[in-house]
Amino acid sequence: MTTELSSGDSGLGQHAVVAREVLDELLPERMELLRTATGMPLVGAALRAVSIDRLVLERLTGTVGDALRGLVVESGAGLGGRVWQGRMPLRVDDYIGSGAITHEYDAAARAEFLTAAFAVPVLVWGDVLAVLYGAVRDRRPVGDTTLVAATVVASKLGRDAEERLMPYIDDANRPSRALAELTQVIRDVADPSLQARLNRIRRGLMGQAVPVLSGREADMLRLVEAGASTLEIAARLGVHPETAKNYLRSAAQKLEVDTRGAAARQARLNGLL
Known part of the structure; x- marks a missing residue:
């Protein structure tokens, strides 16, 4: 599934398509870097989609099925939606049981047997244009070092996108x-x-x-x-x-x-x- 970035709130106007192309070009390398830097067996990236202004989970590595692929996430909903709304990194050590997030997407998480997870925003000129995810299936908690590493990857991705745009x-x-x-x-x-x-x-x-x-x-x-x-x-x-x-x-x-x-x-x- 391919979508254009939302132009509603991003400030990119007609250049939202260009922003999407820039992120598409940068993401393959950064996804591998995210997986290497964090040690997470599953990593993903959701981009804001045009017209519906939702996050769409498209880039995924390490899945066992297709339950997460193409998942549409609303602002404030689930882990990624909470990160999009708050523009801050967040981790949960028990996705299904966490009180820090809402649970609209538990079925997809269960299908992938996910336990602990993190999400970090990719900010371009202060706007969240994407969210990076990482998750485990063996109940290991997401440590400080892992969240820091993911934050660094997301920060560098945002700065590189700004430069190209x-x-x-x-x-x-x-x-x-x-x-x-x-x-x-x-x-x-x-x-x-x-x-x-x-x-x-x-x-x-x-x-x-x-x-x-x-x-x-x-x-x-x-x-x-x-x-x-x-x-x-x-x-x-x-x-x-x-x-x-x-x-x-x-x-x-x-x-x-x-x-x-x-x-x-x-x-x-x-x-x-």
């Missing part, structure tokens, strides 16, 4: 390409003082007071959302723990909050993750 974005639906490119430059700049100057310029041009996080700061806050400790974040991203602390402290200062948890929540509310 840049030439196609309508000015009517998104800030001008120049501003979008400036945002990307700010994310990539390593010098904090230069980044602060560019950030002030961007806020002035956009007429808003929302800060821009660097790519590394955003990655770390996504890992904070996933429950990772500072040591786990440092190990996952290959930096010294003190460097991780400095990035998190910088993000908190930009967002005018006192803790890394508050920074992650504020960044999510501002559409920065």
Whole structure:
């Protein structure tokens, strides 16, 4: 089953088809990476579908049947719908018995003998355009390391999609390409003082007071959302723990909050993750 991405809320307008093509091109490699990084025997990807504005579970690896293939998921429903609605990673260690999700799709989960599972959002300019899944059948819990690894894969997929979509974005639906490119430059700049100057310029041009996080700061806050400790974040991203602390402290200062948890929540509310 093939669907186009929803253009209703994504801000991509007529370029939703291009966004679908970009994700279709990127997903095969990322699905394999997701499976390798998380160790999950079953992984999948659901994309938002045009006109019905639902998630459609299309990309699947490791299934024993077809119960999940083509499953249509509504916002807020089940594990994936909850992640789409909340725009945050979520795991459940007993899918059928979990009180954290609704159970419209239990029959499909039972058909695949699924027990524990996770779902993480793929965000493109703050909008959820896809959800990545992973699941087991042997009642192993989804650990912190697994959820962190999945979050990193989803984050990188979203950033790569943004980069490829840049030439196609309508000015009517998104800030001008120049501003979008400036945002990307700010994310990539390593010098904090230069980044602060560019950030002030961007806020002035956009007429808003929302800060821009660097790519590394955003990655770390996504890992904070996933429950990772500072040591786990440092190990996952290959930096010294003190460097991780400095990035998190910088993000908190930009967002005018006192803790890394508050920074992650504020960044999510501002559409920065």
